[in-house]
Amino acid sequence: MIEFKQVSKTFTLGPREVHAVKDVTLTVDQGDIFGIIGFSGAGKSTLLRLVNLLERPTSGRIEIGGTDVTSLKPKELRKQRQNIGMIFQNFNLFNSRTVAGNIAYPLKLAGTPKAEIGRRVNELLQFVGLADKAGNYPDQLSGGQKQRVGIARALASNPDILICDEATSALDPDTTADILRLLKKVNREFGITILLITHEMEVIQSICSKVAVMENGEVIESGGVFDVFTDPQHGTTERFIRSVQQDLPSPGILKEWRDGGGGRLYRLLFKGAIANEPVLSRVTAKHGVTFNIVYGSVRELQERLFGNLIVSFSGDPDAVSAAIAEIATLTDIEEVIELER
Numbered sequence: 001m002i003e004f005k006q007v008s009k010t011f012t013l014g015p016r017e018v019h020a021v022k023d024v025t026l027t028v029d030q031g032d033i034f035g036i037i038g039f040s041g042a043g044k045s046t047l048l049r050l051v052n053l054l055e056r057p058t059s060g061r062i063e064i065g066g067t068d069v070t071s072l073k074p075k076e077l078r079k080q081r082q083n084i085g086m087i088f089q090n091f092n093l094f095n096s097r098t099v100a101g102n103i104a105y106p107l108k109l110a111g112t113p114k115a116e117i118g119r120r121v122n123e124l125l126q127f128v129g130l131a132d133k134a135g136n137y138p139d140q141l142s143g144g145q146k147q148r149v150g151i152a153r154a155l156a157s158n159p160d161i162l163i164c165d166e167a168t169s170a171l172d173p174d175t176t177a178d179i180l181r182l183l184k185k186v187n188r189e190f191g192i193t194i195l196l197i198t199h200e201m202e203v204i205q206s207i208c209s210k211v212a213v214m215e216n217g218e219v220i221e222s223g224g225v226f227d228v229f230t231d232p233q234h235g236t237t238e239r240f241i242r243s244v245q246q247d248l249p250s251p252g253i254l255k256e257w258r259d260g261g262g263g264r265l266y267r268l269l270f271k272g273a274i275a276n277e278p279v280l281s282r283v284t285a286k287h288g289v290t291f292n293i294v295y296g297s298v299r300e301l302q303e304r305l306f307g308n309l310i311v312s313f314s315g316d317p318d319a320v321s322a323a324i325a326e327i328a329t330l331t332d333i334e335e336v337i338e339l340e341r
């Protein structure tokens with residue numbers, strides 16, 4: 001478990017103070033895949049550097065497994081660092097060492113016996129699917145393969161925590177998906193807690209169980225990925241979500257609909273089990289109203305269904321109002337007119 005308790009980090013640049021992280025309180029439970037998302041300059045990297053003890057907080061505490069890591073002595077700090085693996089956007093491999101040499105490096109530093117290093121390196125090469133590349137140099141590998149080496153190296157000393165600093169940002173979409181699958185396997189098979197930072201909502205959507213959104217050094221929203229995606233509380237969070245989920249027809253289509261005399265549009269959100277139920281058809285039939293689905297999607301998030309429908313209703317105005325009122329008791333419904341942006 002990683003706990004940030006009112007953590008702040010301020011850099012002083014001559015007369016200027018930069019509040020990179022401001023009063024962050026956050027708990028990453030053991031076994032979580034926890035994503036921190038934010039635009040450039042939000043403070044994500046600084047927060048990560050605080051966890052892997054490359055920076056000290058200006059105020060507040062960071063506890064890992066109940067230990068206040070900000071007060072550790074140098075020897076204890078070195079030990080704690082071995083418990084935290086890290087992978088990077090630019091892989092940070094040693095070009096002069098082979099793949100096996102890169103993976104062996106942290107074990108050599110820790111004084112692990114040679115035979116044990118050989119055994120562990122082979123095991124890790126198998127795990128990341130690079131058994132045939134042991135003798136290759138990083139320059140002879142693709143970006144995805146380099147990141148696999150990075151992951152193997154980060155796992156070498158059996159850490160409890162893996163920190164990922166924009167680990168897929170330099171990769172194409174297919175390779176990104178491969179690496180994310182591998183990270184999921186790391187989490188599932190070894191129970192390793194993963195803390196990652198990213199500016200890509202796809203990454204959060206595909207592997208994270210929890211998410212925190214950072215802006216100007218602060219955590220402006222955090223929670224389970226399903227809850228945050230289906231009920232964002234902050235405009236910035238909505239912008240990130242919209243980058244992966246288009247929940248409204250484009251303005252051009254909306255205009256066409258209105259110009260063509262289309263009626264009022266409503267957005268319905270269905271979450272979890274209710275997405276399986278025919279709420280719309282049941283309620284409209286009861287009130288003698290008909291509906292037209294103009295736009296919509298049902299997707300799976302964290303193994304739960306999440307539906308988003310844009311519909312229009314026709315029929316007697318009072319019956320339509322009654323149907324909408326009844327739907328509102330069962331799920332979220334909003335008129336689209338206020339949602340156009």
Ligand SMILES: Nc1ncnc2c1ncn2[C@@H]1O[C@H](COP(=O)(O)OP(=O)(O)OP(=O)(O)O)[C@@H](O)[C@H]1O
Nearest residue numbers: 011013018020038039040041042043044045046047
């Ligand atoms: N060592 C430092 N000295 C001074 N200012 C710093 C230092 N490190 C970070 N900052 C500042 O702190 C703020 C947060 O930076 P940080 O790199 O943590 O953000 P980020 O969300 O990771 O952005 P990016 O994705 O661009 O790396 C920025 O204004 C940055 O300029």
